[in-house]
Amino acid sequence: MRYAMAIDTKKCVGCSDCVVACQLENNVPIGYCRDWIVETTSGTYPNLELENRSERCHHCANAPCVRCCPTGASHIAEGGVVLVTPDECIGCGACIASCPYDARYPHPDGYVDKCTFCIHKVRKGEDPACVQVCPTNCLYFGDLDDPNSEVSRKIKERKYKRLKTEAGTDPQLYFLI
Amino acid sequence: MKTNRRSFIKISGAGLGAAAVAGSAINFAHGSIINEAIPDVKVAERTPTYCEICFWKCAGWVTKNDQGDIWKIEGHKDDPHCNGRLCPRGTGGVGMYYDEDRLKTPLIRVEKDGKQVFKQATWAEAFKVVGDKLKQIAKDHGPECVALFTHGSGGKFLGHFMKAYGSPHVTAPSFAQCRGPREVAFYATYGEGVLSPERTDIRNTKCLVLIGSHIGENMHNGQVQEMSQAIDNGATIITVDPRFSTAASKSKHWLPIKPSTDIALLLSWIHVIIKEGWYDKEYVEKYTFGFDQLKAHVEPFTPEWAYGKTTIEPKVIRETAKEMANASPSVIIHPGRHVTWYGDDTQRLRAVAILNALLGSWGRRGGFYNPDKVSIPDFPHPAYPKPKKSYLDMMDGKYSLATEVISNGLCDVTTPAPERDCNIKAWIVNGTNLIHTLPDQKKTLEAIDSLELLVAIDTMPMEITGYADVVLPECTYLERYDAIRNSPHREPVISLRMPATKPKYDSKPDWWIAQQLGFEMGLDEYFQYKDIEEVLDWQLKQVGSSLAEMQKLGVKKMKRAYDDLYIPDGADYQFNTNTGKIELYSTELQNEGFDPMPVFTEHAQPPVGFYRLNYGRTPVHTFSRTSNNPNLVDIMPENDLWVNPRVAKLWGSKNGQYVWLKNQDDIVSQFSIKVRITERIRWDSVYMAHGFGHSNKKLSRAFGKGASDTELISNVKYDPIMGGTGMRENFVTILTEKPETVAAS
Numbered sequence: 075m076r077y078a079m080a081i082d083t084k085k086c087v088g089c090s091d092c093v094v095a096c097q098l099e100n101n102v103p104i105g106y107c108r109d110w111i112v113e114t115t116s117g118t119y120p121n122l123e124l125e126n127r128s129e130r131c132h133h134c135a136n137a138p139c140v141r142c143c144p145t146g147a148s149h150i151a152e153g154g155v156v157l158v159t160p161d162e163c164i165g166c167g168a169c170i171a172s173c174p175y176d177a178r179y180p181h182p183d184g185y186v187d188k189c190t191f192c193i194h195k196v197r198k199g200e201d202p203a204c205v206q207v208c209p210t211n212c213l214y215f216g217d218l219d220d221p222n223s224e225v226s227r228k229i230k231e232r233k234y235k236r237l238k239t240e241a242g243t244d245p246q247l248y249f250l251i
Numbered sequence: 252m253k254t255n256r257r258s259f260i261k262i263s264g265a266g267l268g269a270a271a272v273a274g275s276a277i278n279f280a281h282g283s284i285i286n287e288a289i290p291d292v293k294v295a296e297r298t299p300t301y302c303e304i305c306f307w308k309c310a311g312w313v314t315k316n317d318q319g320d321i322w323k324i325e326g327h328k329d330d331p332h333c334n335g336r337l338c339p340r341g342t343g344g345v346g347m348y349y350d351e352d353r354l355k356t357p358l359i360r361v362e363k364d365g366k367q368v369f370k371q372a373t374w375a376e377a378f379k380v381v382g383d384k385l386k387q388i389a390k391d392h393g394p395e396c397v398a399l400f401t402h403g404s405g406g407k408f409l410g411h412f413m414k415a416y417g418s419p420h421v422t423a424p425s426f427a428q429c430r431g432p433r434e435v436a437f438y439a440t441y442g443e444g445v446l447s448p449e450r451t452d453i454r455n456t457k458c459l460v461l462i463g464s465h466i467g468e469n470m471h472n473g474q475v476q477e478m479s480q481a482i483d484n485g486a487t488i489i490t491v492d493p494r495f496s497t498a499a500s501k502s503k504h505w506l507p508i509k510p511s512t513d514i515a516l517l518l519s520w521i522h523v524i525i526k527e528g529w530y531d532k533e534y535v536e537k538y539t540f541g542f543d544q545l546k547a548h549v550e551p552f553t554p555e556w557a558y559g560k561t562t563i564e565p566k567v568i569r570e571t572a573k574e575m576a577n578a579s580p581s582v583i584i585h586p587g588r589h590v591t592w593y594g595d596d597t598q599r600l601r602a603v604a605i606l607n608a609l610l611g612s613w614g615r616r617g618g619f620y621n622p623d624k625v626s627i628p629d630f631p632h633p634a635y636p637k638p639k640k641s642y643l644d645m646m647d648g649k650y651s652l653a654t655e656v657i658s659n660g661l662c663d664v665t666t667p668a669p670e671r672d673c674n675i676k677a678w679i680v681n682g683t684n685l686i687h688t689l690p691d692q693k694k695t696l697e698a699i700d701s702l703e704l705l706v707a708i709d710t711m712p713m714e715i716t717g718y719a720d721v722v723l724p725e726c727t728y729l730e731r732y733d734a735i736r737n738s739p740h741r742e743p744v745i746s747l748r749m750p751a752t753k754p755k756y757d758s759k760p761d762w763w764i765a766q767q768l769g770f771e772m773g774l775d776e777y778f779q780y781k782d783i784e785e786v787l788d789w790q791l792k793q794v795g796s797s798l799a800e801m802q803k804l805g806v807k808k809m810k811r812a813y814d815d816l817y818i819p820d821g822a823d824y825q826f827n828t829n830t831g832k833i834e835l836y837s838t839e840l841q842n843e844g845f846d847p848m849p850v851f852t853e854h855a856q857p858p859v860g861f862y863r864l865n866y867g868r869t870p871v872h873t874f875s876r877t878s879n880n881p882n883l884v885d886i887m888p889e890n891d892l893w894v895n896p897r898v899a900k901l902w903g904s905k906n907g908q909y910v911w912l913k914n915q916d917d918i919v920s921q922f923s924i925k926v927r928i929t930e931r932i933r934w935d936s937v938y939m940a941h942g943f944g945h946s947n948k949k950l951s952r953a954f955g956k957g958a959s960d961t962e963l964i965s966n967v968k969y970d971p972i973m974g975g976t977g978m979r980e981n982f983v984t985i986l987t988e989k990p991e992t993v994a995a996s
Binding site for chain 2: 088124208
């Protein structure tokens, strides 16, 4: 099993619904977020291009945050999902420094927090909150080991890019372009 | 802009209940979260609702955590408004409930030590003040001299109160400040309106044309979802907008039009489609009236002519006309929603309606469908008294084709004038912050100053509450029942809102406020029910459901009365117009002395050093309603000013720099706004999201954040046909230093 997410940049309107839904689902304190929107514009008026991307932890197959964690709080769970156990986290911040995607934040309660792919929902057979809520239906979540999963099919059918692959992290977010 | 008699009162903090809880409003929603990075919340309870954050009213489920606190709101899968997916505002709707700045008790304006202040009051005291004054006004001037401004579900009950009292003056700014010209134009053409949600069959379309309509930035949920489906289906999107909107970025063709010249482009498209014979000949022949007149009328409007007006190249005009024709009849020239721009808006929307008719899209799959809804009878009550006068009598017969009451018209006939012997004497304002809603604030404040009574019913201390004599705190939609949502759609569908929890503080639902006001006024016979549950259950039973059933279902789809979602090919069809046809040439407009076919007129362009003030929506906020919502402020705390890099260079502006704006009438923005330098905007205009720049300090998160477009809109272009307020002919210049005229705040 290899959980992954595909994000269709052709449909994303950058509305931030994924951010709000995640904050509520996961009780993320106001002022912090586990996912976010990146908007890039290129060109000059009137020859322009705009890309909206919903970003979060890339749940890397080769995760620097897990390698550098001194206590083992950062670990890889089922389906390759990168998790943090708050009880074991000492808040040293090594993982935050090691993440090329800036996907982690120091929770005010003293541990490091990040996207869990809503594993508590996934275990019940549901989609992550961001995927469930997205009004443009531009997020696809599933198992890459299953060739018939929606995410596998999207990656097969469409052109995609991954971010900062040069860091050798083997990220598991696929941006459809 | 100081008023004399009625000074603005900031809702006083003293004695208004508990002070704000430190930290975030909803952080404590399910207790300590240490070791709960992965929540394991047992879902204790879920209740159906429909959203009140905007007019789209998506149905959803409110879920509480195991401590009984509201945790989250999720879309209802059976609801065609949202298909199980709420927008960011609806998802963040919980913030409206937890907002600690909410109005907490009734308040009455009193004089104390020569100063006007609010006194905390009981509901009974507040109703007494309102009731006595309304009785006095009815006796002295007639009940018609009272107006209700409402934008939200509470309007149903308060409107019933108004009609029972004897006033026909119930108005929503959503007509004359928003979609009014569209409805009037489509009535004139098809004998039917576009309605809400819009009857656009976007998910089945092959070509979607957006003119200044920024779907995706406006989160009209169902439409955003269907546009996404259209993208998946490979539909062609054409966007006409001086700004590179999100929708423009999804488009095959973006036409960066010179602002205010849309009618020229539309006339030219009509010209090309007729000239090239690309129109749906059978449809036009069978269903329309006035084709020959139209053909002669558009003869001069070649793409070369339009190029000079719009700056859109003739080649592009022809190419895009061909795209539409290729998709016909599965093509939508979208009528938009907020369309009060330049004062000739009904005529611009007429051109949109005509173009759709030529392409045969009305009543066709992928064009405009025929919506259906169930008919829910009113709970039995005696006939309303017949009003003896209307505000239209006070306005010299202007705006005869308005299909709803004009908010700004009521405002106009509130300020005394020598030519009128009657003025509006009292306003009840519910869920609409008129200070940020009506353009030309000076006029609004003058009208307010001449009122004998202003009652504000709201959840938040919006600016309008500061001018009220009586403030009534309504509870949020999460704490109340409301009328059954019954909106037109592909299939008739009804939806229930029920309270997920008890009202916080001393706030009350509007159905109760209306009923109690009725009792206070001796109108008991109009309110013969124990509570809202009795009303809803009776109404639901008339349409084959019940309150108990709807509490379980939330949403119920009904069967269409007829199988007529689209007009069957070649079927006879009678349109509700004078000629029984789709009127390309409008006999109604002609009869009323207006141009029967749209004409292009030049509009003013910004003087040197000034830029057209364009404004619009942002996905995470609804007007000024959400500007203090803790969850949504977290995503977007303030608006910014979009400035083209060339313009920024001229002013030496840097990204992120705060500037003030001054308009053509020397009005200076009260607060500064952050510059966002972007190629996405033309050099002749600037852009900001509407709804920011709040001046009431009691909105602790919204106060002073960003600038208000409304305060800079002092030049209003009135639509002579229906009274709409064209707001896009205002020009601003940039002040990089804090102007002296802005008081220290």
